[in-house]
Amino acid sequence: MAITTAPTASTDRLTTIWETSPGLYGILASVDHKTIGKRYLVTAFVFFLLGGLEAAVMRWQLTRPDTHLLAPEVYNQLFTMHGVTMIFLFASPILSGFSNYLWPLMIGARDMAFPRVNALSYWTFLMSGIFLYSSVVIGQAPDGGWFAYVPMTEQAYSPGLNMDFYALGMIFLAISTTIGAINFVVTFFKLRAPGMSVNRVPIILWGTLSASIMIVFAAPALTASCILLYFDRRFGMHFFDAANGGHPLLWQHLFWMFGHPWVYIVVLPAIGLASDMIPTFARRPLAGYTFVALSTITTAILGFGVWVHHMFATGLPQLATTFFSAASMMITIPSGVAILAWIATLWYGRPVLKTPLLFMAGFIVLFVIGGLNGVMTAPVPFDWQLTDSYFIVAHIHYVLVGINVFPVFGAFYYWLPKMTGHMLSERLGRWVFALMFVGGNLAFFPMHIAGMLGMPRRIYTYQAGLGWDTVNLITTVGAYVFAVGVGLFLVDFFRSLRHGPLAGNNPWDGSTLEWSVSSPPPSYNFAVLPTVRSRYPLWEDRLGEAPRGGGAAVPVLDDGRETFGTSALDSDPEEVLRMPDDSLWPVLVSLALLILFYGLLLSLWWMAIVGVTGVMVLMVGWFWPSRIPTRETALSPREP
Amino acid sequence: MAATALLDRLPVDRADARSPGRWGMVLLITTEASFFAYLLFSYFYLASMARGAWPPTGVPALQLALPNTVILIVSSGTMWWGEVGIRNGNQGRLRLGLLVTLVLGLTFLTIQGVEYSRKTFTPASSAYGSLFFTITGFHGAHVFAGLLMNVVIQVRAWLGHFTARRHLAVSNIALYWHFVDVVWIVVFASLYLTPRLG
Amino acid sequence: MSTDVRNPYYDGYVGVAQIRSFQIRPTKYVSAIYIPIAPQHVGRAASVGALLLPLIAAACAGAPAIFGTHGLAADRIALLGWVCTIISCVVLGIITILVVVALVRRRPARASSADDRIEHSGHAIRWIVIGGIIVPGVTLVVTFLVTLVIQAEVANPPQRPVATIEVTGHRWWWEVKYLGVGPSGSVVTANEIHVPVGQPVRFELVSADVIHSFWVPQLAGKTDVIPGLRNTMWMQADQPGVYWGECAEYCGLQHTHMNFVVVAESPAAFQSWMAQQRQPAARPIDAADADGLDVFRRSGCGTCHAIQGTQAQGRIGPDLTHVASRSRIGAGTLPNTPGNLAGWIANAQALKPGSGMPTMTLSARDLRTLLAYLETLK
Numbered sequence A: 001m002a003i004t005t006a007p008t009a010s011t012d013r014l015t016t017i018w019e020t021s022p023g024l025y026g027i028l029a030s031v032d033h034k035t036i037g038k039r040y041l042v043t044a045f046v047f048f049l050l051g052g053l054e055a056a057v058m059r060w061q062l063t064r065p066d067t068h069l070l071a072p073e074v075y076n077q078l079f080t081m082h083g084v085t086m087i088f089l090f091a092s093p094i095l096s097g098f099s100n101y102l103w104p105l106m107i108g109a110r111d112m113a114f115p116r117v118n119a120l121s122y123w124t125f126l127m128s129g130i131f132l133y134s135s136v137v138i139g140q141a142p143d144g145g146w147f148a149y150v151p152m153t154e155q156a157y158s159p160g161l162n163m164d165f166y167a168l169g170m171i172f173l174a175i176s177t178t179i180g181a182i183n184f185v186v187t188f189f190k191l192r193a194p195g196m197s198v199n200r201v202p203i204i205l206w207g208t209l210s211a212s213i214m215i216v217f218a219a220p221a222l223t224a225s226c227i228l229l230y231f232d233r234r235f236g237m238h239f240f241d242a243a244n245g246g247h248p249l250l251w252q253h254l255f256w257m258f259g260h261p262w263v264y265i266v267v268l269p270a271i272g273l274a275s276d277m278i279p280t281f282a283r284r285p286l287a288g289y290t291f292v293a294l295s296t297i298t299t300a301i302l303g304f305g306v307w308v309h310h311m312f313a314t315g316l317p318q319l320a321t322t323f324f325s326a327a328s329m330m331i332t333i334p335s336g337v338a339i340l341a342w343i344a345t346l347w348y349g350r351p352v353l354k355t356p357l358l359f360m361a362g363f364i365v366l367f368v369i370g371g372l373n374g375v376m377t378a379p380v381p382f383d384w385q386l387t388d389s390y391f392i393v394a395h396i397h398y399v400l401v402g403i404n405v406f407p408v409f410g411a412f413y414y415w416l417p418k419m420t421g422h423m424l425s426e427r428l429g430r431w432v433f434a435l436m437f438v439g440g441n442l443a444f445f446p447m448h449i450a451g452m453l454g455m456p457r458r459i460y461t462y463q464a465g466l467g468w469d470t471v472n473l474i475t476t477v478g479a480y481v482f483a484v485g486v487g488l489f490l491v492d493f494f495r496s497l498r499h500g501p502l503a504g505n506n507p508w509d510g511s512t513l514e515w516s517v518s519s520p521p522p523s524y525n526f527a528v529l530p531t532v533r534s535r536y537p538l539w540e541d542r543l544g545e546a547p548r549g550g551g552a553a554v555p556v557l558d559d560g561r562e563t564f565g566t567s568a569l570d571s572d573p574e575e576v577l578r579m580p581d582d583s584l585w586p587v588l589v590s591l592a593l594l595i596l597f598y599g600l601l602l603s604l605w606w607m608a609i610v611g612v613t614g615v616m617v618l619m620v621g622w623f624w625p626s627r628i629p630t631r632e633t634a635l636s637p638r639e640p
Numbered sequence B: 001m002a003a004t005a006l007l008d009r010l011p012v013d014r015a016d017a018r019s020p021g022r023w024g025m026v027l028l029i030t031t032e033a034s035f036f037a038y039l040l041f042s043y044f045y046l047a048s049m050a051r052g053a054w055p056p057t058g059v060p061a062l063q064l065a066l067p068n069t070v071i072l073i074v075s076s077g078t079m080w081w082g083e084v085g086i087r088n089g090n091q092g093r094l095r096l097g098l099l100v101t102l103v104l105g106l107t108f109l110t111i112q113g114v115e116y117s118r119k120t121f122t123p124a125s126s127a128y129g130s131l132f133f134t135i136t137g138f139h140g141a142h143v144f145a146g147l148l149m150n151v152v153i154q155v156r157a158w159l160g161h162f163t164a165r166r167h168l169a170v171s172n173i174a175l176y177w178h179f180v181d182v183v184w185i186v187v188f189a190s191l192y193l194t195p196r197l198g
Numbered sequence C: 001m002s003t004d005v006r007n008p009y010y011d012g013y014v015g016v017a018q019i020r021s022f023q024i025r026p027t028k029y030v031s032a033i034y035i036p037i038a039p040q041h042v043g044r045a046a047s048v049g050a051l052l053l054p055l056i057a058a059a060c061a062g063a064p065a066i067f068g069t070h071g072l073a074a075d076r077i078a079l080l081g082w083v084c085t086i087i088s089c090v091v092l093g094i095i096t097i098l099v100v101v102a103l104v105r106r107r108p109a110r111a112s113s114a115d116d117r118i119e120h121s122g123h124a125i126r127w128i129v130i131g132g133i134i135v136p137g138v139t140l141v142v143t144f145l146v147t148l149v150i151q152a153e154v155a156n157p158p159q160r161p162v163a164t165i166e167v168t169g170h171r172w173w174w175e176v177k178y179l180g181v182g183p184s185g186s187v188v189t190a191n192e193i194h195v196p197v198g199q200p201v202r203f204e205l206v207s208a209d210v211i212h213s214f215w216v217p218q219l220a221g222k223t224d225v226i227p228g229l230r231n232t233m234w235m236q237a238d239q240p241g242v243y244w245g246e247c248a249e250y251c252g253l254q255h256t257h258m259n260f261v262v263v264a265e266s267p268a269a270f271q272s273w274m275a276q277q278r279q280p281a282a283r284p285i286d287a288a289d290a291d292g293l294d295v296f297r298r299s300g301c302g303t304c305h306a307i308q309g310t311q312a313q314g315r316i317g318p319d320l321t322h323v324a325s326r327s328r329i330g331a332g333t334l335p336n337t338p339g340n341l342a343g344w345i346a347n348a349q350a351l352k353p354g355s356g357m358p359t360m361t362l363s364a365r366d367l368r369t370l371l372a373y374l375e376t377l378k
């Protein structure tokens, strides 16, 4: 055990220090990473349900040929909102939710590096989601597809507010994503418990770190392209207008420079979740830890070099496409490494087939299918046939459902007991898995065939006699089976809140630090901040890695909200960090941003100015120090 | 005992280049720099795709831009000068440095405004116009943001918030200002100098 | 034939409800294109995983399938496709077996899990290096080489193309122009491309508005149609037939109904088709037809449509000079029967909502004479 029991902490005192204030103020002002993490999870899951609902309606329409239940403009909004919701409002935020909740607990800290930024990140995510979905209320939801190719999305061809919602919504959301990512990177390098050197962190940290670094570099591409789009639409500029010196392919380059990294952003943390769950159920440390950690980093780097594979059919020079084709094939290697590492872990372990492990097994298989059909589109000539067909729809769902949704559901079964204190049902869990796995394959496998039979994507109906009827029927059935699985999960979840058996600290016999505290964890996470000596702190006895010697005793840190700041690689304690108290600034700033974006949307410039000014004034308030060190030593009696 | 010994050794919020706040600023700058990189990519992409002369409106003149560049570089120097001042506990030097930087920054924006007003094209007249105004405009907005931060930090400097060892806010904002300066040099080289090469 | 009412809806106004009932049912003409496929094949294929390959092949025979090819480029690509598909199935099979076996295999008893760790970590690394790096690496290099070969093969036609066709993507129909043909320098038609069998033809793709993508799955891969660019591609059909073509890039409201057909016919048949297309429109032979042309003029059709040999020279919609010779109307939306044509003119917005073709309000008599005239435009 890594937890040094030095001075017994007064947990009462810690509770008063760390507990969020009660009442409405506390709800709005909370900066607790656990609260924020849970909010992220719930909000993103609601968006998942919305996106799923949109998919369900689309599938209804596509079940049979020549169906005209939905007008084309409705269908086009549906698939666009489905894609945007799933990719931006579900896939990435849900992982932020897990990372937010788990990181401090896993690295033995009391919060994230910037708790208030964390809150801002959440509120901004929520507000941008509300902003995007307000378009649905007025019936002008984005309808240009999730990658919104110009010039179709320019004012001339899309005169409504639809694509303004898209452009501004993406910029708005990118703010949330970017500051969230910065927070993760800093937390990774500065807040790990003493002794948790970088080769001892759970893989989820590597996954989220890689993803966050990618966000820092990639998100501005989306912001830039959406700003240019907005300028074109609103101020008659010509970035994408071929008639006036612009170029439609500029959008595609910028978008995919962002978009391809993004698809790895939404899987790397999930790969981390999987890599941390599999060892628990294999009852064995992860095989090839270093390989897996490096594979996330390699994927992150290579992920920036393949964007052109989305543009093979645009008539780019052969040499260029060949290069990106080769790069796209290369990127399979790190994925292969991770997959083999999981298999080896299971092979040499003693797997316990609990629900989370079922999801992991399903995840591996779906990942491989999704990866392989991705590789199939990497050879340029074959992509000319496959691109923009349902084969691509099959690819994106195998990877996104396989590498994102399955790990997420596995992680729900694994970590929800930590968050709620109650176990989910093993029996229902198996059903949920079975329905989702069978339904998912039934829904998405036939899409390969539909694509190979020449069915293009994004069509609101299709004619009979083209050979596409049966595959679509099966897909729809599968989609509904999948939905039943999701519904059953909801049942299980709400049931468990009341009737689920108590989880206890460590129901799965997990190896990482979050399992050393109660479920749900106390507001201060750890009474005594742990010191870490190995990769699997809770398995040290068993792995013959029992602490050598006594190890340094660690202080309690209960002089206000405090946690350790440690060195970037070796995690030597360097400083005591003061953490902020509850604060209203984050929610106010995000409200000001909401005002700004509505102002921009409606061309109400006064409103936009109110918003910007609000943000600036609030930021000054935010950063105005509450404790002003007027004298050298005034800050803390402990300061040397 | 050992626990308190560790505590005695550790500073609280050390507020130097290794502190989280500094990391945060560095990362913010990284992402902003990427943003400008994408804008400049757009510039060069459209330039490479252009049929006919580039820039279509003729090579932008240096009369105003060159002195403006010098002004911004100098302002980086004064910022640095002020920051070194507070590192040595010299409050006056910090205040003066910030003030001069502020004035130089405002001058930069004013001259840029004058240059804008002399342009014969608008953002809506061609893709080049869109690029020129958007890129320099976003840079200008960053200068403006830097100036706002300068004002805040200025007020705090006059209130005596900073000491030789505690001036992270100053260092961060100085770093941001240098970044804005470097971006300008790159933007200037791209928009004003590269058209002269070919 | 002007009063030869073959369709019950032909007489009088055509209501939306009635149009529905004769919408897009495949006509004889259409079903001749597609060898009907047995749906249960596809169904079973989908559910039996790796066993499905031969069945896909069977299913492809009827659909515009990328494995049921009849063109040089598409054949080569299909070969590459098979290589990829087979490799994928093998890899998937191996991994699935490994996962299942890893989960259920029986383990020897052991002393403690510490043993596991020490004993097997070397093995584990071997798994990763061999299974995760070396094997995939080799496989990918092979795949990549095959790709290079095939890409080189399909980059250029085996011989000089015999015709150059400029295809313009409009929202949401295709304008087809045979360049360098006829007295006016080109022959213009829409949504139907005739090509000679066994000979490559060259396509130049331009867009009138947004990005489209030009795709005939059985003959060649896609090429995007991008405003400001003139992308080129080539195609060679090796078997006579009618091939389904699609716009594959989402281009807005009626992206769904932006289809076309490629009619591959013997060079002789192609030549005679071309000769016919070169002619200006058939002159009205009787008073009724002349009346129809008059309706055409009066109703303002000519502002959007051209009929060569008349004053109608509109360029917004498809050239109607030989509209009656085409198999479908509305970019594949409907088979070109008189009933459908009547429905289209009277209510295009119901059949293809948002289409550039407005719903034209004509009296029953006018509609009838107009149709009669249009039917002469062979």
Ligand code: HEA
Pocket (backbone or CB within 6 Å): A147, A263, A264, A266, A267, A309, A310, A311, A312, A328, A329, A331, A332, A333, A335, A336, A337, A339, A367, A368, A369, A370, A371, A372, A374, A375, A377, A378, A379, A383, A386, A387, A388, A392, A395, A396, A399, A400, A403, C091, C095, C131, C132, C135, C136, C137, C139, C140
């Ligand atoms: C979660 C997101 C995710 C992930 C992880 C991936 C992973 C990959 N993707 Fe995918 N991709 C998308 C999301 C994702 N993609 C989306 C959303 C689109 C469509 C956008 C749109 O148009 O709407 C897209 C589109 C897309 C295209 C463009 C298709 C087109 O529109 O024409 C291509 C082309 O190369 C591609 C390739 C790949 C490759 C090579 C991988 C690789 O990373 C896969 C690597 C993994 C494996 C291969 C499996 C494990 C490996 C082994 C078991 C080793 C053995 C393997 C071999 C021997 C091959 N993807």
Ligand code: HEA
Pocket (backbone or CB within 6 Å): A048, A049, A050, A051, A052, A053, A055, A056, A058, A059, A079, A080, A082, A083, A084, A086, A087, A090, A091, A144, A145, A146, A147, A393, A396, A397, A400, A401, A404, A405, A443, A457, A458, A459, A460, A479, A482, A483, A484, A486, A487
């Ligand atoms: C994480 C990403 C993700 C996920 C999880 C999904 C999940 C699903 N997707 Fe989606 N999809 C995309 C990302 C995703 N998709 C993207 C990026 C596109 C491209 C968009 C574009 O072209 O622009 C796309 C496109 C896409 C299409 C193609 C549309 C077209 O081209 O015309 C289709 C068609 O079948 C489809 C179907 C489905 C289905 C059936 C599911 C199912 O798995 C969903 C199952 C879930 C549910 C059904 C929810 C459960 C609901 C309930 C339990 C009911 C209760 C609900 C409430 C009370 C609110 N998706």
Ligand code: CUA
Pocket (backbone or CB within 6 Å): C169, C170, C172, C211, C212, C213, C247, C248, C249, C250, C251, C252, C254, C255, C256, C258
């Ligand atoms: Cu044209 Cu889709």
Ligand SMILES: [Cu+2]
Pocket (backbone or CB within 6 Å): A259, A260, A263, A306, A307, A309, A310
């Ligand atoms: Cu990609």
